Amino acid sequence: MAGVSKIFDPDIVALEDVYLNIKKGEFVYFVGHTGSGKTTLLRLINRELIPTSGQIMVGKYNLRKLRMGQLPYYRRQIGVIFQDFKLLPHLNAAENVAFVLEAIGVPKRQVEERVKAVLSRLDLWRRRFLYPEQMSGGEQQRLAIARAVVNMPSLLIADEPTGNLDMETAESIMEILFSINASGTTVLMATHNQYIVDAFRARVVELNKGRILSDEPKGEVELYGDL
Amino acid sequence: MATFRYILRDTVRLLTRHFGVVFLTLLTIIAVFLAVGMSILLSVNVTSLASQIESDLTIEAYLKVQTDAEPVMRRLAEIHEIKNARYVSPEEALKRLEEKLGQGDQIISLLGSNPLPPSVIITVDKAENLKDVVREVEAFPEVEDVIYAGEVAERLASLAYFLNRFALAVFVIALVTSLVVMMNTIRIALYSRREEIGVMLLVGATPTYVSLPFLLQGVILGGTGALVALLFLIKAYRWLLEVLSKALPFFNMLDSPKITLWLFCLLVGGGVALGWLCSWTAVYQHIRRALKPR
Numbered sequence: 001m002a003g004v005s006k007i008f009d010p011d012i013v014a015l016e017d018v019y020l021n022i023k024k025g026e027f028v029y030f031v032g033h034t035g036s037g038k039t040t041l042l043r044l045i046n047r048e049l050i051p052t053s054g055q056i057m058v059g060k061y062n063l064r065k066l067r068m069g070q071l072p073y074y075r076r077q078i079g080v081i082f083q084d085f086k087l088l089p090h091l092n093a094a095e096n097v098a099f100v101l102e103a104i105g106v107p108k109r110q111v112e113e114r115v116k117a118v119l120s121r122l123d124l125w126r127r128r129f130l131y132p133e134q135m136s137g138g139e140q141q142r143l144a145i146a147r148a149v150v151n152m153p154s155l156l157i158a159d160e161p162t163g164n165l166d167m168e169t170a171e172s173i174m175e176i177l178f179s180i181n182a183s184g185t186t187v188l189m190a191t192h193n194q195y196i197v198d199a200f201r202a203r204v205v206e207l208n209k210g211r212i213l214s215d216e217p218k219g220e221v222e223l224y225g226d227l
Numbered sequence: 228m229a230t231f232r233y234i235l236r237d238t239v240r241l242l243t244r245h246f247g248v249v250f251l252t253l254l255t256i257i258a259v260f261l262a263v264g265m266s267i268l269l270s271v272n273v274t275s276l277a278s279q280i281e282s283d284l285t286i287e288a289y290l291k292v293q294t295d296a297e298p299v300m301r302r303l304a305e306i307h308e309i310k311n312a313r314y315v316s317p318e319e320a321l322k323r324l325e326e327k328l329g330q331g332d333q334i335i336s337l338l339g340s341n342p343l344p345p346s347v348i349i350t351v352d353k354a355e356n357l358k359d360v361v362r363e364v365e366a367f368p369e370v371e372d373v374i375y376a377g378e379v380a381e382r383l384a385s386l387a388y389f390l391n392r393f394a395l396a397v398f399v400i401a402l403v404t405s406l407v408v409m410m411n412t413i414r415i416a417l418y419s420r421r422e423e424i425g426v427m428l429l430v431g432a433t434p435t436y437v438s439l440p441f442l443l444q445g446v447i448l449g450g451t452g453a454l455v456a457l458l459f460l461i462k463a464y465r466w467l468l469e470v471l472s473k474a475l476p477f478f479n480m481l482d483s484p485k486i487t488l489w490l491f492c493l494l495v496g497g498g499v500a501l502g503w504l505c506s507w508t509a510v511y512q513h514i515r516r517a518l519k520p521r
Binding site for chain 2: 068
C-alpha cells in the first residue's frame with residue numbers, strides 16, 4: 001500500500017497518505033478509535049472502495065487497475081468476517097457456509113466435505129441445521145468465520161470479530177483466528193479491544209484520523225495512549 | 228456442471244418463493260399475449276381477405292330490367308381487354324343465390340316474384356385493365372350498376388390498414404404493460420435477495436452466476452405465459468373456423484399449420500425475448516451498482 005488516501009464526499013478524509021507493507025502469513029491488528037480509518041482500510045483491500053490516490057497491491061493484483069471481470073477471482077482469495085456477520089437468515093448454518101462454495105462452482109460432494117470439515121473445526125457441526133437467529137452471538141461469529149475460511153483463502157480480513165462477544169468467547173475466536181494464521185493465511189484484523197491485542201501478540205498498526213500513528217511488529221503498544 | 232445445477236436450483240427457488248406474485252405476473256403475461264395474438268390474427272385475416280378479393284378479375288354488370296342482352300354482349304365482345312363475358316338470367320341468378328343460402332323459394336314466396344335483375348359476368352385479362360373496363364361498361368345505357376371486386380377490396384384494404392395500426396397499438400401497449408409487470412416481479416425477487424446477492428458478490432461469485440437465475444426466471448415467465456396464450460388462441464381459432472365454415476361458407480379464414488408455426492415463433496419467441504430483456508435490465512443495473520467500488 002503506497003501513498004493511499006481515501007476522501008469521501010464532501011471532503012471527509014478517511015485515510016491519508018498511508019504506506020504499509022504486509023508480508024504473506026502475517027497477523028496484523030489495525031487499531032484505533034471509531035472513525036480512525038480501520039474499516040475503510042479493510043474495505044479498500046477487499047476492493048469495496050477504491051482509493052482517491054495511491055496504489056494498493058495484493059499479491060499480483062493492482063487494485064486500482066482491477067477490472068470488474070477480475071474482481072470475483074480476486075475476492076475468491078480473500079475471506080471476510082464482517083462486523084455485522086452478514087449471515088443469511090433464511091439459510092441454516094450448513095447452507096450459510098455451503099453457498100459460498102456453490103457460488104464459485106465447487107462440486108456438490110466437495111461442498112459437503114468442506115462444509116463438514118470447517119464446521120467440525122469450529123465446533124458447529126452438531127448445530128448445522130440451526131438458523132442464525134437460533135444461535136448465540138459466539139456461534140454466529142464462529143459461523144461467520146467458518147464461511148470466511150471455507151474457501152481456504154490466502155488472506156483473511158476480520159472487522160471487529162470480537163466486537164459484541166464476552167471475553168471468554170472472544171478468546172476462543174482469537175484462538176481460531178491464530179490457528180488459521182498458523183496454517184499460512186495472512187490475517188488482517190480491525191479491533192479496539194486492548195485486552196485481545198495484549199493477550200494475543202502480533203503486529204499492531206495504530207491509526208488515528210486516517211494516518212498511521214505507529215506500526216509495532218510485536219504489539220508492544222498501549223492503545224489510545226497517545227491520543 | 229455443478230454451477231449449472233446450482234443456477235437451476237436457484238431459479239426454482241425464485242419461482243416458488245413469491246408464488247403469488249409470480250402467478251399474477253404469469254396471468255398478466257397470458258392476458259397480454261392473448262390480446263397481441265388476437266389482434267394479429269384479426270389483422271392477417273382481413274389483409275388476406277382483401278388480397279384474395281383484389282386478385283379477383285371479375286366484374287358484375289347489372290342490366291336494366293327487360294333489357295335485350297344481345298347488343299350488350301356484342302359490344303362487350305369488341306372490348307379487347309375482356310377475356311370472357313357470360314350472361315346470367317334472373318332465373319340463373321336466383322338459382323346461384325339458392326345454392327349459397329339455400330333459401331331461393333322462400334325469397335320468391337316472400338316477395339311474390341324474382342327480384343334479381345339480369346346481369347353479365349365479365350372476366351378481365353389483367354388486373355390493371357379492371358378500372359378501364361368498368362368505366363367503359365358503366366357508360367352502356369343498358370347497364371344499371373357495375374360491381375367489381377376492386378371496390379370491395381379497396382374498402383377491405385382500408386379496414387386492414389386500420390386493423391394493422393390497431394394491432395400495432397395493442398402490441399405496443401401490451402409490450403409496455405408486460406415490461407412493467409415483469410420488471411417489477413424481477414425487482415421484487417432481487418429486493419428479497421439483495422443481502423444474499425451482496426454477500427455472493429463479496430465472496431467471489433461472478434455476475435453471470437448471480438444473474439442467471441433471474442434471467443431464467445424472466446425467460447420461463449415470458450415463455451410460459453406466451454405459450455399458454457398461444458394454446459388458448461389456437462383452440463379458440465379452431466372453434467371459430469368450424470363455426471364460420473358453417474355460418475359463412477364463402478368467408479375463407481386463413482387455415483394452415485404455417486399460421487400456428489408463425490404465431491408460435493412470434494408469441495413464444497417474443498415472450499422469451501421480453502422475459503430476458505426485462506430480467507437483464509433489472510439485474511444488470513443491480514449487480515453493476517453492487518460491484519462498483521465507491
